[in-house]
Amino acid sequence: MKKLTTVLLMPLLLAITCCSKKTQSGGDNNPPPNPPQEVEEAVYDETGCLYTSYRNLVMAGYQGWFAAEGDESNRGWYHFQNGSCGGFKPGCSAVDFWPDMTEYTKKYPSPFSFANGSNAPLYSPYDEESVDLHFKWMKDYGIDGVFMQRFVVEIKESNPSGKRHFNKVLENALKAAEKYQRAICVMYDLSGCSAADVAYLEKDWNELQSLFSLFDNKKHPTYIRHNGKPLLSIWGVGFNDNRQYSIADADALISKLKGPEKKISVMLGVPYYWRTLSKDTESSSALHTLAKKCDIIMPWAVGRYNNDSYNNVAGGELAGDIQWCQANKLDYVPLVFPGFSWGNLKNDVNAYNSIPRLKGDFLWKQVAGAKISGAKSLYVAMFDEIDEGTGIYKCAKEDALPLHGDKKFVGIENELASDYYLWLTGQAGKWFRGESGFSATKPAR
Amino acid sequence: MNKIISILFIGLLAFTSCKKDNYDAPNAGLSGRFVDAETGELVQQDIIRGTQIEIFEHGYGTGQLQYLIVKNDGTYENSLLFANTYTIKPVRGNFIAVEPQDINIQGKTTLDFTVTPYIRLKDVSINKNGNKVVASFKLEQKVINNIKKIGLYAHSDSRVGEPMRLVAAEQELNAVSDPNHTYTLEIDLDANSSVLKAGTSYYFRAGALIDIGDAKLNYAPAVKL
Amino acid sequence: MKWKKARIYIFSVALFTASCAKVLDLEPTDRITADVIFGDPQGVKLYMADLYSQLPIEDFAYFRQGFNWNGSPGTGDVNNGGFAPAMSTDEAVHSEFGDFVGNDDFQWWDKGYKLIRDVNLLIDVIPTLNIKDDERAALTGESAFIKAYAYFALAKRYGGVPLIKESQKYDGTAESLKVPRSTEKQTWDYVMELCDAAIANLAPGKGRRASKWTAYALKSRAALHAASLAKFGPRAPMSGDAVSQNLIGLNTSDAAGYYSACIAACEAIINSGEFRLFRPSPANANEAAENYRLLFQDPNGATDEAIFIKGFTIPGNGTGQNYDIWYQPAQVANGWPHPGRMNPTLDLVDLYESYDNPGQSAPIVTTTDGNVNDYNGYSTAKTYLRFDTPNDIFKNKDARLWGTAILPQTNWKGIPIIIQAGYVKPDGQAVIRVKDEITINGTTYYTYGAPSTTMYSGFDTYGGNNTRTGFSFKKFMNQNAPVVPGWNQGTTDFIEFRYAEILLNYAEAVVESGTGNAAAAAAGLNDIRKRAGHTSTVALTSDNVQRERRVELAFENKRFWDLIRRREFHTQFNNRFMHSILPLQDLRALPDKKYIFVRVNVPNTNPKTFETRAYYRYIPGIGSNGLVQNPQY
Incomplete structure (x- = not known):
């Protein structure tokens, strides 16, 4: 389902892989078209396009997976609720952070209330106005845009309500992106897929293109382009956590999506140790073969380090990754995240703030580390992810949290404003867009 | 391994050893x-x-x-x-x-x-100053990691380095280096008279170690003094 | 009853008579042995005795060549030069060899898996034996204990290893017998699991066989080892396939669980009330030193402290040991040609506290400037402190120093052991480590303190029989009888687990984890110090625990693994010289008898460096067993 792979799980996962040797042959199983035909490469009109490259941009991931009871999605408290403890009520939730609801115009009363007895409402991304607000924030704070997460298992034909939900959220987002001139891109998350689901992705992608006229430079001038083609991101290839699909499946899919006419550019979401094929990564050079067919590499860094270990863990990886990508003429986008917390999701009090935010020190350390190492762009995980507590959008501060029975919520540090992480990400945006005055020292607000 | 494998292995060894x-x-x-x-x-x-x-x-x-x-x-x-x-x-x-x-x-x-070396030692000078050998240099690092330590190493062999030294003067940094700072290390020859004999030439080499896994030191070329 | 070295040879014979032609004719051995051996309870007992003899106990017969290096079947030439495991650490140097940790040292692969196979076969038949339930539980517990012992010994050498949890059946293809390595985490967890099975099935009690307490003791040691690897692994980062696949290495987050397992195991022993320190309250330091010596000279007089004793009861191949012939000083060699090999280092001696300054190591100060880091040799430019005897300089040092090492001109077996490196002539000229004599006013003085090789024990390179550090060896040595000049004649028993180690494990686990009962841990630490004649207490700190551990457990073959598990080997040994002290008679003081001392690098040695890869041994035979090799081999 989610991108919950953390270092904690790794020993077990590794153990599994090392016991069962997998052999893969990359995408070479597909016989080449015979005779090879000269196919004309796809050319797109980029007139009016505001984002023709991911370079010099700071973009975030956008989950948009929440639903509120009473919204039109009819999905209850989807992703706020936690099935392992009985739903969404004091003492049970999937989220650690609580959105700062001050600016939302459409709110739904939740089963939670504040210490003063007043109800703690929530938003639903199914509502146009809520997504609009998020994109307004992006513009206000200088975040270039977002990658709209599309979980393949959530949009399968067997899951019409999920598909309806994510299509509606995407529709809201496309509209807001155009309105606020924010970059937008679709990102498929393969987690939980079978090999057949991976293949189904192509069908969904074709549907999306026609449904929304995604590549229409007039209609969607902010749909991001890269290397002269609309960009699509495929996330979750090469992880060694026993996924039901293989690198070969992903390779076949991407080859088809690109097609001989190279219809799109692709950002590949890979595990952190993708280059050395170690630790969280399947030990198969097929991953490198596939990577070279793509345009951008984005390794998943959530949970791989904390503030103390960042320099030691990330220094060598960043430098090596960037060098590898340069040598192979690929773009490279490191991931940064503000912190990590999933005490409620895991029903584990020790998992609150398991990677502390440290008032932005941790986030800025990664921003500076990436910039100084030579990265050109950033992927921020995530805009609105509060199940794992990586969200940067406005969340309630520690002193303004709803009551939570015998559990608790984690808040933005009291000394900060609720928009601090939006602001800090915006500062990163300025630095990556080329403004001066930034360094390893966290900017003062 | 299991004994049977051992037996088979011994057998195989025996076979191989019979071949010319x-x-x-x-x-x-x-x-x-x-x-x-x-x-x-x-x-x-x-x-x-x-x-x-x-x-x-x-x-x-x-x-x-x-x-x-x-x-x-x-x-x-x-x-x-x-x-x-x-x-x-x-x-x-x-x-x-x-x-x-x-x-x-x-x-x-x-x-x-x-x-791309992790660290470059720049503006290196290694000189004898009275009874001391003094090295000074600047550091240019190419990764964001801390620099673990810097060192000045002495040996009679020109292949002197951290692992091959008679005497070492080391300083733990455990910090990102300052590109403008001049780092200085010195070896007191008198205090090491049993290994650095007076009147004999030795090789001196300065190095710095990045804090990345089992990475190795970067060096400037050795100097004979 | 001491468990003796009764051996059955069926397996080893099968193993070693395999020849090219016969290989394929061999019957799987399990069927044969099950019938023959397990058919009657006496056979099981005999079999169990054999398993015990295979236990990887790092005792007096444990050398870098392997276990039971005392003429036991399947081992090589007992004459290995007497290079003890302590000499691969900073505890001692050999009087001749300059060796350090070599690639082939301390291997235990084939024999480890042989023991595991043998114990698995026993486990197979336990349910079928016609015995009482408590006997069955005891056998089950002992089997788990032995297996835990074996996997602990493998894990600390190789990291993650193939876990053969049940006996394998040979179905005609070697491939089916191949088992890949488990991760290091899984391997340690399996050791913990086996310890728990042993604890659950074994009865409390004392004796020479495994009990609930020995199982707790094993768990205490193994859990501390694993916890330390997890905590200190980042001190020595490694890379390579085995690392990438987690076959070696633990996460720092794993430390907490192992520390708490260690704490719980220690508390079970401490709270049992079954054990206490031997002679815990000495009247003075002299008595403390003698008590400490007696504890090791005959552990059987200290059964309150000794949790598990390995017996060397009978002189002879496979049953006796060779510490007395290798390590007693030259003067008491009794005709044996190769004494005096164990030379405790000045580095170790420095470590012992002085009663004047508790809680601190007290390096031996030889000069008025107090510089203890000057190893440049005798210099007329320096002013040396003068002492009345060659051992006055060690006065007030912790009793355990006096109980562990023979200091210059202290008595051993009724004679003063002469350890002198030279003299300074009345004219100021020093003559050091050269055979020389000078007659002044009718008295002749000798550089080595006496005229002939049978009359001194230090610094002359003659035969490699004399110490080159200034110290000879006392701990474990039998003072009661003359050295028997022959192989495998020593019968001093070895304490594998003793209460003091449990207290030290406890103190370390508590202080390193920051959890548990700090007051109880500090009390245990100070009980050990009190037994050593200290009258003040020290705080529970990591430094205090490690210093205490090093002096208390010196030469018990713990230091090597302490350096390994705490990942200190490569920093402690980076171009490191070990050090000696040279006692010189200062003839300028005549007619007064005065001695001065010079701190030097151990003569004729080279610096030692520990290669990071040696934190793990190489796995033999990867060409056939197909396992992932440890890094850099």
Whole structure:
């Protein structure tokens, strides 16, 4: 389902892989078209396009997976609720952070209330106005845009309500992106897929293109382009956590999506140790073969380090990754995240703030580390992810949290404003867009 | 392993030992250099416990790796290889990790690696000042990691370095270096008179170690004093 | 009853008579042995005795060549030069060899898996034996204990290893017997699991066989080892396939669980009330030193402290040991040609506290400037402190120093052991480590303190029989009888687990984890110090625990693994010289008898460096067993 792979799980996962040797042959199983035909490469009109490259941009991931009871999605408290403890009520939730609801115009009363007895409402991304607000924030704070997460298992034909939900959220987002001139891109998350689901992705992608006229430079001038083609991101290839699909499946899919006419550019979401094929990564050079067919590499860094270990863990990886990508003429986008917390999701009090935010020190350390190492762009995980507590959008501060029975919520540090992480990400945006005055020292607000 | 495997293995060994070795001697070789991508200079190394080159000969199922060592000056050579295809992978180095390369080695084959050293020592001076040898230098680091330590090493052999020294003056940094700062280290010759004999020349070399896994030190060339 | 070295040879014979032609004719051995051996309870007992003899106990017969290096079947030439495991650490140097940790040292692979196979076969038949339930539980517990012991010994050498949890059946293909390595985490967890099975099935009690307490003791040691690897692994980062696949290495987050397992195991022993320190309250330091010596000279007089004793009861191949012949000083060699090999280092001696300054190591100060880091040798420019005897300089040092090492001109077996490196002539000229003599006013003085090789024990390179550090060896040595000049004649027993180690494990686990009962841990630490004649207490700190551990457990073959598990070997040994002290008679003081001392690098040695890869041994035979090799081998 989610991108919950953390270092904690790794020993077990590794153990599994090392016991069962997998052999893969990359995408070479597909016989080449015979005779090879000269196919004309796809050319797109980029007139009016505001984002023709991911370079010099700071973009975030956008989950948009929440639903509120009473919204039109009819999905209850989807992703706020936690099935392992009985739903969404004091003492049970999937989220650690609580959105700062001050600016939302459409709110739904939740089963939670504040210490003063007043109800703690929530938003639903199914509502146009809520997504609009998020994109307004992006513009206000200088975040270039977002990658709209599309979980393949959530949009399968067997899951019409999920598909309806994510299509509606995407529709809201496309509209807001155009309105606020924010970059937008679709990102498929393969987690939980079978090999057949991976293949189904192509069908969904074709549907999306026609449904929304995604590549229409007039209609969607902010749909991001890269290397002269609309960009699509495929996330979750090469992880060694026993996924039901293989690198070969992903390779076949991407080859088809690109097609001989190279219809799109692709950002590949890979595990952190993708280059050395170690630790969280399947030990198969097929991953490198596939990577070279793509345009951008984005390794998943959530949970791989904390503030103390960042320099030691990330220094060598960043430098090596960037060098590898340069040598192979690929773009490279490191991931940064503000912190990590999933005490409620895991029903584990020790998992609150398991990677502390440290008032932005941790986030800025990664921003500076990436910039100084030579990265050109950033992927921020995530805009609105509060199940794992990586969200940067406005969340309630520690002193303004709803009551939570015998559990608790984690808040933005009291000394900060609720928009601090939006602001800090915006500062990163300025630095990556080329403004001066930034360094390893966290900017003062 | 299980005993039965041991038995079989002993048996196999016995068999092999009965056979006459009628294979040709190794007749191919591999040599090359580690070159700084920016300066074009050779990247200084350690002769022992330094950067290694893993070489894996294709076509043999044992998974056994061979290791080549790199000389102090950043060159390497092995003239005792069988002609074949090999995967060559520098490991545990003092430069940003480079990818393994597959190469067909026939006769004398050369393979250079263009690398970015983790740290460059700049404006290096090593001088004798009274009874002290003083080294000063600036540090330019190419990765964001801390610098673990800096050191000045002395040995009678020109291949002096952290692992090969009679005397060392080291300073723990455990911080990102300041590119404008001049770092200074000194060795007191009198205090080390039993190993650094008066009237004898010794080699001195300054180095710095990045805090990345089992990375190795970066050096400036050795100086004879 | 001491468990003796009763051996059955069926397996080893099968193993070693395999020849090229016969290999394929061999019947799987399990069927044969099950019938023959397990058919009657006496056979099981015999079999169990054999398993015990295979236990990887690092005792007096444990050398870098392996276990039971005392003429036991399957081992090589007993004459290994007497290079003890302590000499691969900073505890001692050999009087001749300059060796350090070599690739082939301390291997235990084939024999480890042989023991595991043997114990698995026993486990197979336990349910079928016609015995009482408590006997069955005891056998089950002992089997788990032995297996835990074996996997602990493998894990600390190789990291993650193949876990053969049940006996394997040979179905005609070797491939089916191949088991890949488990991760290091899984391997340690399996050791913990086996310890728990042993604890659950074994009865409390004392004796020479495994009990609930020995199982707790094993768990205490193994859990501390694993916890330390997890905590201190980042001190020595490694890379390579085995690392990438987690076959070696633990996460720092794993430390907490192992520390708490260690704490719980220690508390079970401490709270049992079954054990206490031997002679815990000495009247003075002299008595403390003698008590400490007696504890090791005959552990059987200290059964309150000794939790598990390995017996060397009978002189002879495979049953006796060779510490007395190798390590007693030259003067008492009794005709044996190779004494005096164990030379405790000045580095170790420095470590012992002085009663004047508790809680601190007290390095031996030899000069008025107090510089203890000057190893440049005798210099007329320096002013040396003068002492009345060659051992006055060690006065007030912790009793355990006096109980562990023979200090210059202290008595051993009724005679003063002469350890002198030279003299300074009245004219100021020093003559050091050269055979020389000078007659002044009718008295002749000798550089080595006496005229002939049978009359001194230090610094002359003759035969490699004399110490070159200034110290000879006392701990474990039998003072009661003359050295029997022959192989495998020593019968001093070895304490594998003793209460003091449990207290030290406890203190370390508590202080390193920051959890548990710090007051109880500090009390245990100070009980040990009190037994050593200390009258003040020290705080529970990591430094205090480690210093205490090093002096208390010196030469018990713990130091090697302490350096390994705490990942200190490569920093402690980076171009490191070990050090000696040279006692010199200062003839300028005549007619007064005065001695001065010079701190030097151990003569004729080279610096030692520990290679990071040696934190793990190489796995033998990967060409056939197909396992992933440890890094850099």
